[in-house]
Amino acid sequence: MIEPTTSVTGRIRLLMKVVRVHQWVKNVLIFLPLITSHTLMSWDAHLRPALLMFLGFCCFASAGYVCNDLLDLEADRNHPTKKNRPFASGAAPASWRHGLLPALLIAGLALGAFIGFTATCVLVIYLLVSLWYSLHLKRKVLLDAFVLAGFYTFRVIAGHVASDIEFSPWLLAFTMFLFLSLAFAKRHVELLKLQDRQDADGDDKPVLGRRGYILSDLDLVPVFGIASGFICVLVLALYVGSDRITELYSAPMILWLLCPLLLYWLCRVWILSHRGQLHDDPVVFALRDRTTWFIAVLAAALVWIATTGTPASDAPATSRAPDRVLLAGGTS
Structure with a gap:
């Protein structure tokens, strides 16, 4: 103590x-x-x-x-x-x-x-x-x-x-699948650590006696996490290709570059998790990882360029923010 x-x-x-x-x-x-x-x-x-x-x-x-x-x-x-x-x-x-x-x-x-x-x-x-x-x-x-x-x-x-x-179904779906992938990555790391600590007899024990996962789940958990991550990128791609995007961005085609960036980051997370090199807290990993910071800055720059860049020929000359609805009653 x-x-x-x-x-x-x-x-x-x-x-x-x-x-x-x-x-x-x-x-x-x-x-x-x-x-x-x-x-x-x-x-x-x-x-x-x-x-x-x-x-x-x-x-x-x-x-x-x-x-x-x-x-x-x-x-x-x-x-x-x-x-x-x-x-x-x-x-x-x-x-x-x-x-x-x-x-x-x-x-x-x-x-x-x-x-x-x-x-x-x-x-x-x-x-x-x-x-x-x-x-x-x-x-x-x-x-x-x-x-x-x-x-x-x-x-x-x-x-x-x-x-x-106003609520955005695109944003809610994107965040749900993204963080579901990271949640499974967290569990995958815990299972890998349990595997390293298991007894020589190879007992199939729940993680630290506090979770319902067992060692035989080790191969299945990454499948859920990787699939969720790829669906997250798909949601982003569908949003970038939607008509809604032209209301907010002058050069929306720039946003397509966000898809490979996010896909690379998620694949890297799962590679590190598979190698046992991922921190068991994804937040701590993101804060300490230089590659994550670089990708975040690059993504922010792409969004800024898409917002302030030259409008595409088929996009409106000016952008407008979406209508907003007061959830507690009335209108804004």
């Missing part, structure tokens, strides 16, 4: 580790509807409520992580890597177990209230499903991966609700 730190700087760093600040990057998906509808610079109507929703998700997501760590305390202490988590290792003061969770919940509810009733309901639904996942769903084969992917898509839905932007 590690003795709790007493310095102010040390406690701040420890707190950031407990609430998993690095995981907050997932909540950037809330701004995706604003980016794809070209309304990111509209502060009062869209950006301000989306920013409040982002902060609310950060609070509720951290509350879910704290709750999950407390529920899995004994299991984490016997895990080869999770034993180093603040609560499992004893680095976090015992008082944090009782005060941190309600503080995060109150802060999240307050932020949701600033946006409106619908936004508050979205936050509460996310929290309840997160708790249900921690208590039960994560032990269900396949369902756990679908719920994990659903959490990411739900962030996009939250962005639509907060910013009052």
Whole structure:
């Protein structure tokens, strides 16, 4: 066990580790509807409520992580890597177990209230499903991966609700298949690690006794993940080829280059996963991987060129943002 730190700087760093600040990057998906509808610079109507929703998700997501760590305390202490988590290792003061969770919940509810009733309901639904996942769903084969992917898509839905932007079936389908592929990649990594730790007799055991997957699933899980990733690229290709694209982009043909970029990145993720070189947390992998950053910058540049470039001969001279519908009632 590690003795709790007493310095102010040390406690701040420890707190950031407990609430998993690095995981907050997932909540950037809330701004995706604003980016794809070209309304990111509209502060009062869209950006301000989306920013409040982002902060609310950060609070509720951290509350879910704290709750999950407390529920899995004994299991984490016997895990080869999770034993180093603040609560499992004893680095976090015992008082944090009782005060941190309600503080995060109150802060999240307050932020949701600033946006409106619908936004508050979205936050509460996310929290309840997160708790249900921690208590039960994560032990269900396949369902756990679908719920994990659903959490990411739900962030996009939250962005639509907060910013009052019309829902895009293209965007929701794209994110669902993309993150379903990454969810299966996460499970694949866990199965590979279990294989490395299995006993000499080759017992077919559930992953750490907490998941429903067994070693014989090792060949099947990548099939689900790779198929989901390829469908994600197909959705993107169909969107780029749709009539809707000309309403938002002056040079939409440039966006076709996003398809091979995304396909390459997904194939690389699965190659690394197959080799056992992928981090068990896709978010951490993306943040640390230079190739991922390069592809992201290149993709952003392509979107910028498609938005500001010379209009194609068959495209309208000016672009217009899609109509937006107020979800809570009325029109924007």
